[in-house]
Amino acid sequence: MRYISTRGQAPALNFEDVLLAGLASDGGLYVPENLPRFTQEEIASWAGLPYHELAFRVMRPFVEGSIADADFKKILEETYGEFAHAAVAPLRQLNSNEWVLELFHGPTLAFKDFALQLLGRLLDHVLAKRNERVVIIGATSGDTGSAAIEGCRRCDNVDIFILHPHQRVSEVQRRQMTTIFGDNIHNIAVEGNFDDCQEMVKASFADQSFLKGTRLVAVNSINWARIMAQIVYYFHAALQLGGPARSVAFSVPTGNFGDIFAGYLARNMGLPVSQLIVATNRNDILHRFMSGNQYVKETLHATLSPSMDIMVSSNFERLLFDLHGRNGGAIAELMANFKQGGGFSVEQDRWTEARKLFDSLAVSDEQTCETIAEVFAATGEVLDPHTAIGVKAARECRRSLDTPMVVLGTAHPVKFPEAVEKAGVGKALELPAHLSDLFSREERCTVLANDLKAVQGFVSQHGNRGKPL
Ligand SMILES: Cc1ncc(COP(=O)(O)O)c(C=O)c1O
Numbered sequence: 001m002r003y004i005s006t007r008g009q010a011p012a013l014n015f016e017d018v019l020l021a022g023l024a025s026d027g028g029l030y031v032p033e034n035l036p037r038f039t040q041e042e043i044a045s046w047a048g049l050p051y052h053e054l055a056f057r058v059m060r061p062f063v064e065g066s067i068a069d070a071d072f073k074k075i076l077e078e079t080y081g082e083f084a085h086a087a088v089a090p091l092r093q094l095n096s097n098e099w100v101l102e103l104f105h106g107p108t109l110a111f112k113d114f115a116l117q118l119l120g121r122l123l124d125h126v127l128a129k130r131n132e133r134v135v136i137i138g139a140t141s142g143d144t145g146s147a148a149i150e151g152c153r154r155c156d157n158v159d160i161f162i163l164h165p166h167q168r169v170s171e172v173q174r175r176q177m178t179t180i181f182g183d184n185i186h187n188i189a190v191e192g193n194f195d196d197c198q199e200m201v202k203a204s205f206a207d208q209s210f211l212k213g214t215r216l217v218a219v220n221s222i223n224w225a226r227i228m229a230q231i232v233y234y235f236h237a238a239l240q241l242g243g244p245a246r247s248v249a250f251s252v253p254t255g256n257f258g259d260i261f262a263g264y265l266a267r268n269m270g271l272p273v274s275q276l277i278v279a280t281n282r283n284d285i286l287h288r289f290m291s292g293n294q295y296v297k298e299t300l301h302a303t304l305s306p307s308m309d310i311m312v313s314s315n316f317e318r319l320l321f322d323l324h325g326r327n328g329g330a331i332a333e334l335m336a337n338f339k340q341g342g343g344f345s346v347e348q349d350r351w352t353e354a355r356k357l358f359d360s361l362a363v364s365d366e367q368t369c370e371t372i373a374e375v376f377a378a379t380g381e382v383l384d385p386h387t388a389i390g391v392k393a394a395r396e397c398r399r400s401l402d403t404p405m406v407v408l409g410t411a412h413p414v415k416f417p418e419a420v421e422k423a424g425v426g427k428a429l430e431l432p433a434h435l436s437d438l439f440s441r442e443e444r445c446t447v448l449a450n451d452l453k454a455v456q457g458f459v460s461q462h463g464n465r466g467k468p469l
């Protein structure tokens with residue numbers, strides 16, 4: 001499998017090099033040159049497979065030529081063996097033909113574990129083979145950070161730096177990151193918002209001189225391996241609900257557009273998906289595009305769903321690439337305009353194409369709390385605020401009641417007690433056993449100004465197991 005950049009200028013790479021590349025050298029994102037496509041018979045034959053075996057079948061074409069089958073099988077078995085639920089991603093019914101796909105049974109209680117538990121192992125495998133050390137710089141609005149640290153903490157050849165927006169993640173999220181110690185683990189609280197952190201990561205890929213020759217790797221969903229792993233659970237959910245003989249609709253709490261883009265790819269790979277709903281919070285740039293063809297930056301607001309407090313949505317570029325007939329030049333121009341002017345619209349026929357599949361809704365904090373309360377009253381289930389946004393959008397935007405609607409349950413509610421309390425849910429939520437002492441653990445974190453040079457200086461001072469590079 002070869003991968004090409006959405007901006008058309010970077011060299012095509014194989015999976016191993018894409019895993020280690022992060023952003024492409026032209027600033028674009030890597031995508032498969034040709035997407036594998038499965039027949040309905042093939043997909044149907046996967047019904048009932050354990051999660052790791054399904055994962056092998058769905059992802060094998062993407063890693064072919066880079067990771068040997070036997071190694072990949074072993075890595076997948078270990079990865080999904082870490083999850084606390086036997087089904088790995090169980091479906092819970094909320095209402096008639098309405099389901100939540102629980103993606104929070106991994107070690108850090110959010111969907112990020114599906115990809116980052118795998119990414120850590122793949123990096124370990126590839127770096128050991130190459131005998132190479134790398135630096136990771138990741139940006140997080142709360143969940144990617146802890147999942148990346150958890151996924152990479154045992155990687156001998158990695159120093160990991162996670163940037164989170166100071167005081168804009170939940171306390172549980174912060175502690176999940178700052179209480180993991182190791183001389184290769186570094187938490188930085190940036191006095192800015194998530195977009196500032198993400199921009200610093202991208203700027204660091206553009207000019208890596210501060211790393212003095214050490215390779216920079218991405219753990220955010222700009223890294224293709226993140227998207228690849230997230231495709232699997234769309235197949236897993238659909239197979240449990242009568243797919244591929246029957247279509248399934250998905251409502252996806254969305255920020256960086258990675259999770260829903262994986263659903264879009266699952267559909268292009270042959271899975272019958274009838275509808276994809278982009279569910280955003282008040283930071284609604286994606287909803288404004290889907291509903292009115294306006295992709296325009298606005299001020300980023302802090303909400304009760306902090307993990308989705310994102311304005312510049314990285315993976316949207318991957319969709320734009322397809323909508324523009326995979327014309328890298330057109331995407332480079334669009335993204336340059338976006339950087340300069342803060343917004344764009346696309347030609348009407350391209351936008352109409354997007355609207356055939358995607359619907360969208362922006363959900364306020366008030367509606368989020370109402371939905372948590374409503375679902376709790378009806379079912380006794382406590383939703384996390386991000387999942388609640390998905391449920392609200394599913395109920396407002398659903399095209400057919402006959403088609404199963406799956407809402408991606410992206411995080412465990414225990415991570416977001418503020419929203420759950422505000423919703424008036426009286427049920428006490430307990431951290432799982434492995435996190436039960438989280439609030440009494442010592443924390444380690446460095447607060448830095450919202451300044452690229454300060455962050456890069458910190459990385460070069462500590463990038464070699466806590467010592468200077
Ligand atoms: C809990 C939760 N839900 C939803 C999202 C949105 O996912 P994506 O950024 O892939 O759109 C995120 C993070 O981005 C998240 O942490």
Ligand SMILES: N[C@@H](CCOP(=O)(O)O)C(=O)O
Nearest residue numbers: 140141142143144220221307
């Ligand atoms: N919601 C994420 C933001 C980063 O998104 P990513 O999927 O690109 O890593 C978070 O919780 O950190």
